[in-house]
Amino acid sequence: MKVIKLDAIDSTNDFLKGLSQTQNVENFTAVTAKTQTKGKGQMGSKWLSESNKNLITSILIRDTLTSIEDIFILNMTVALAIVEALKKYKIPAVSIKWPNDIMAENKKIAGILIENSIKENGKIDSIVGIGLNVNQTDFENLPKASSLKIYMGLDFDTENLLESIVDEMQTYTTKIKNGETDSLWQEYTQNLFRKDIPTVFEDNKGLKFMGLIQGINPNGKLEVLLEDDSVKQFGIKEITMVY
Structure with a gap:
């Protein structure tokens, strides 16, 4: 694994994207930064981090996706990889809050942003941006955020985590390449945050309603069982989970 270490950068995703466009970058090359000034989340939301306390990284994944329709499968794969890695560190109750947040119990400890580009030869390069709260303990005005140190009471080595x-x-x-996508869907569904637990949601019009998370459809939309026993599908930013 090749790692490019930076002290400060506006965005590790943008840096790695630019590098991959001008050089032959090795698959699974990672860029890390102590400080990121323009960290991005889903749909343009910002992600802020204390300097040198967390894992801020972007990782290049290529030669994996063969169709733009498989993009959500990569999202699942990345989330599952992070969950599996954190479980080995005994982080409690790690789960995936749809679509790309990683939770410990009921607190967010990581976010994922994947940016894909289709090359002239039809191949797809993916830049996987990860912000993992590691040794930061002050989350003022962020009551739903936490870190590995808060949960475990000790400092972690971010390089080992990476x-x-x-x-x-x-x-x-490798499971994607081997066509084992059914097992990926099953594992992702099993690791969904608040699956089958009565949960209050709020739609983009401010309307609150109760539902049970059932799973994810092939397009990556969240399937929710409503009180009238119907199942409705929601896209990113169409609903917010109230918990």
């Missing part, structure tokens, strides 16, 4: 995550990514992406 190596564990990339190792799991290599294992899980």
